[in-house]
Amino acid sequence: MKVLSAEDVRSTVPMPAAIDAVRAAFLELAAGNFVLPARQSFGDGAVLVMSAYHAPSGTAVVKKIGIALDQVPAIRATVIWTGDGEQLVADGTSITTLRTGAVVGVATDLLAVPDATRLSLLGTGAQAADQVRAVLAVRRIAEVTVTGRDLHRATALAKTLAAEYPEVNFTPGTSINDSIAAAHIVCCATSSSTPLFTADALPDRVHVNAIGAFRPTMRELPRDLLATASTVMVDQVEAAMEESGEIIDAVTSGTLAQSALLELGTALTGHPEPTGRTVFKSVGVGPQDWAIAKALAER
Incomplete structure (x- = not known):
């Protein structure tokens, strides 16, 4: 049995390898190759x-997550991956932030304008940094x-x-409306129970x-954005609902x-042509963890 730390x-x-792995896993999910028990x-x-459980390869992943929003870090997790006669146990906290960033990279690559240069990050918790790393892996962000x-x-x-990125200009602040007013891409990574902004605070194309x-009691996005967005994409409809x-x-x-609602795996096979405002909402699904664990085992 191999035991891997967060540093490992x-x-x-x-991040670029994680994005490739997660993209491939969602194509496998769209093809019906995963067995996904309901999250407990x-x-x-x-x-x-x-x-x-990935049926074609006979490999599987199990992740246990403990969440305490009043602690640092707020997420503590362990991942177990089995396959090819071996078992891997890895730090699940780093895998969770990495795979959550990676799926945002996949979605952003599909829906954001190709020449996007301005990113607005809302949130400073454990998930925040990998949101930036993922977007910077798929777009030439300057600000x-x-x-x-x-x-x-x-x-x-x-x-x-x-x-990490000396070529990018980073500006800290506390005003959400100022931050998103001219953004090409917005990443929300907060534990908010109420919407962070209204749709009219956003640019027409974002x-x-x-x-x-x-x-179900938490909310980052406003109704008016979901009502008017040209595309609302989720990792999986059942999980989102x-x-x-x-x-x-x-x-x-x-x-x-x-x-x-458009599922990410379906979008990857259809190559959508988004216009106006687009949204990707992720709650996370098992194939993301499987993808990173598989990459760890292979490497």
Whole structure:
């Protein structure tokens, strides 16, 4: 059995490789090659257990996640991957942030304008940095605004990312509306229970990713954005209708038809041509963890 630390995960699977792995996994998901048991949730989402079985290869992944939003880090997880006669146990916290960033990279590559140069990051928690790394892997971003409630945290994150990407201009701040007013891409990575902005605060052409809200009671996106977006894409409709507060609210209120939701795997096979405002909402699915664990095992 191989045991891999967070440092092992990061050094073995860089973000571009993670994006490629997650993209391939969603194509496999669209082809019907995964068995996905329902995610188990305990203690109002404080403990989650996810699993995925890839039938063609006979490989499987199981992840246990502990979530405590009042602690740092807020997410603690362990991933177990089995296949090809071996078992791998890896730090699931790093895999979770990496694969969540990677799926945003896949979605952004599909829906954002090819010449996007301005990114707005909303949130300064554990998931935030990989959102930026993923977008920078698929677009030539020149300017990034890092927005959080605490200016000191926003400044610290901006400095950390600036050290990684010295060619990019990072600006910290606390005003969401100022941050998104001229953005080409917006990444929401917060634990908000209410929408972060209204649709009229956004440019007419913008792509918005939302990955922070993972419970039915949480919401980062406003109804009016979901009602007017040309494309609302999710990782999986079933998962979104169980766990995404904004998608559940929009569908049950009649703001958005469930049939209008586009799954990422389907989009990868159809190559959508988005216009206006586009949205990608992710709650995370097992094949993402499988993809990173498989890449770890192969490398």
